[in-house]
Amino acid sequence: MAVKKIKTKDKHIKNLATIVGDASSILYQKVDLLAYECDGFTVYKHSPKAVVFPKNTNEVSALVKYCSDNQLPFLARGAGTGLSGGAIPLNNEVIISLVKMKKLLNVDLENRLAVVQPGYVNLKLTNSISDKGYYYAPDPSSQSCCTIGGNVAENAGGAHCLKYGVTTNHILGLEVVLPNGDIIELSENGILDVPGYDLLGLLTGSEGTLGIVTKITVRILKSPESKQTVLAYFDRVDDGSQAVSDIISAGIVPAALEMMDKTAIEAVESAAFPVGHPRDIAAVLLIEVDGIAAGIDEQINQILEVCKKRNVREVREAKDEQERASWWANRKTGFGAMGAISPDYLVQDGVIPRSKLPEVLKRIEQISQESGLRIANIFHAGDGNLHPLVLFDARIPGETDKAILAGSACLQACADVGGTITGEHGVGIEKREEMRFVFNDEEIIAQTNIREVFNPKNLLNAGKLFPTPGRCGEIKQVMKEATTVS
Amino acid sequence: MSLREKDLGKGPACTTMKSLSNYLWSDHPDEKKWADCTHCGMCLESCPTYELTGQEQHSPRGRVHLIKSVAEGKLEVNSHFMEPVFACLDCRACTTACPANVDVGGLIEEARGQIRQAMPLKGWKGAVSKVFLQGLFPHQNRLNSLGSFLRFYQKSGMQKVIRKSKLINIMPQHLVEMEAIMPEIQPSVRQKYKNENVIKAKGKTKNEVAFLTGCVMDVMFSDINDSTINVLTRNGNDVSIPQNQTCCGALHVHAGDRDTGRKLAKQNIEAFSGAEKVIVNAAGCGCMLKEYAELFREEEPEWHEKALLFSTKVEDISKYLHDTGFEKPKATINKRVTYHDACHLAHGQGVRNEPRDILLAIPGVEMVHMQNSDRCCGSAGIYNITNPEMAGAVLESKMENVPEDVEMISMGNPGCMLQMAIGVKKYGRNQKVVHTIQLLDWAYQKEDGIEGKDIWQ
């Protein structure tokens, strides 16, 4: 298990260890640190200075104050499932890992809220209240492992956010340690609409650059009385995306509306949770409706009708809960499944107007051909959030760079049709430069000015989220160097 | 070929030794296995050591990353690297959780092989490993003598004397716990059936199977082996017990001693060469037999094919019975039973429903769901002895999941049975720990008017 005695001369390490109380709550040896050199985004890597595991808010505050006073760069980390590199210690940061703060502090069914520590895993919340008929709605595919603290930082979304909204729509209050160590409470009793600026909204999705979240009050919902899921196979992507539009314009608000293309299907069917999708179809749609039992059948019938009109090859309802669960397991493990058909992948996260899907997919197909890399597409079709997954092999010299460029080109394609460059995975390191596709210099400066109010020394998670104004080219260079260092 | 000692002094013998960056010995961790890992983290919460420590290097993803880092030349094979690699329980829960089917367990075993060659065990751990792994488990006659000794220990009154005296206080804690729950030792089935080529099916013969008795299993749990033979013959199977079979080698491979693993594997492959089906009642052994081919990936590749063929014949007793059909017992056993998924059955062999179906087929048995039933109990071979702290914590959280009001905990692996029995004793619980097949056998025995025998006092 963990080392018991501190074996280093570094005074900062010794002092940080004193703050967290014992030597088993700090990592500083090369091997252990290497395990923290990246998160779910593996293109850039850098070893942290140390990893500390605080047990409560006061310890977080003391750690932050120490780092701030001693000019040590630092950042927060949850489960490290982030896909844009937000938790990668590019500047040799001290990583403040929140995973030991993983308690469910309070459940208040009457007021439909729960209070959790930041390291509490998303799915555990639903699991611990489902027997009482409640659940927590935001369901990123990584929900079995990612933390709610990380979800707040990334404003995570999920398959069911089409109907229920993303993380920010479910946050009622936050306790935050500011980059100087001060502890603040936002909307203490879960009462929204306090007068003044919407700081909750600002903090949610700020990618760990404004403060460290140490306590979260979330909204919980009553579980829907009934759900049904439909699977539809299309021979043409156009028909699939047309069906998506038709469903929405018919006035149905599905709980989830997901699409996977042929390459994505190949991956999920080769991986751990295959369900027997035909390999030769162009697109599969997974459509779920929920609500009061009475209305469900009618909606399902409408959906079946729409699909048939759009030349569906095969469409059917889940015959039981087991089948429904297997379809979702297949879909939700979609990213990880890429491992079964490619050694590395880079997932992009664009948002486009739904109607532009066929056009964008064609452009992505072109990008794939130009780069010589395969690109799979997983799509939260209902809200236009597209995930092109660029498949590559980092062991082949030059292929990582090619993948980065291809990914960037996919985002450009999204921006070109009036979309944007991230729906839910955040900007992190990965899409810093692509911020320019949607913001000009002034707009970026306006945002970094806000950061400065909270994080004036820029010691907390520096170098994430924004490109340095006017220095695009140089950033690219720095990023390249970061890769070669690792 | 392994790097022999005399080569060690010659500096890096990389080129001739098929090295992979900082892995200097052949049979190194398989690049293809980590190439599947996308670093997604979906395995984190499945891992008991990550749950306890919250630390990435003690997670499947972290371990894969470190194993890969050695190959990339970023790390050395040294004691720092050893810690996370040997703290793994080899429970394979990550394999179930991983969407990309990464064989984390396989990588860990291969990495351990490298570590053991770079840093042979010294001190008391080395001595324990030598005595048990090399000196005892592979030798049937020595195991039999141990069995006789243990029987003598229990029957002669010596056990009572030792327990009363202070002598017990000088034993390591884990051995004391082990001694306290030691089942009543019976003569081994291999001794019992020494002179019989085939134990004939009762009634018409439907199938012929060979039975792996296990090494420790046959000494400590020969009654489970008896039950297995009873159940097999009752259901129309002629059972043979090849006499030159040996220990499966799982403990050796888990400990990084792949050379001994290969030796034992070859002996078993030969011993069972005439068999169509190889039935195993210990999940850990079954899993190992099914993975023999992994041992011959680089070393002695001429055995690879044979090992693959052999592994297709291996089947866990519960799956075999379930798939070939078994007689539903008529006697009732009125017990509330919960089922623990042994790691090497559920995660290792994908056998989950079959044992539950067998239990449900016994009239009177009431099944009670165990939360996190496929969470490791912490037994994991000799992990108990090498990592007592982690093993204790894993056991504690397992016991928290055992429902209060059940009378029996059923499972399909002797290692788990010992560990769970320790847990029952340590946490003042009162469940009887049984093997699934034993329960089925007792039901048959009751039907036949024979009284079922209790294995735990």
Ligand SMILES: Cc1cc2nc3c(=O)[nH]c(=O)nc-3n(C[C@H](O)[C@H](O)[C@H](O)COP(=O)(O)OP(=O)(O)OC[C@H]3O[C@@H](n4cnc5c(N)ncnc54)[C@H](O)[C@@H]3O)c2cc1C
């Ligand atoms: C297979 C897979 C599927 C995914 N699917 C989805 C999906 O469907 N939808 C989606 O939105 N995302 C998805 N993600 C991305 C990722 O899971 C989310 O971004 C998640 O919210 C990250 O949580 P984490 O605990 O892993 O945070 P980390 O990765 O550890 O951190 C992410 C960022 O948050 C910051 N941070 C972490 N904790 C705190 C805190 N307490 N206070 C302040 N800042 C903090 C970090 O500094 C970092 O910048 C997926 C990832 C994977 C690997």
Ligand code: SF4
């Ligand atoms: S082992 Fe599997 S689940 Fe774990 S990080 Fe790698 S790909 Fe993901």
Ligand code: SF4
């Ligand atoms: S085998 Fe078990 S202990 Fe080892 S990494 Fe996998 S889940 Fe963790």
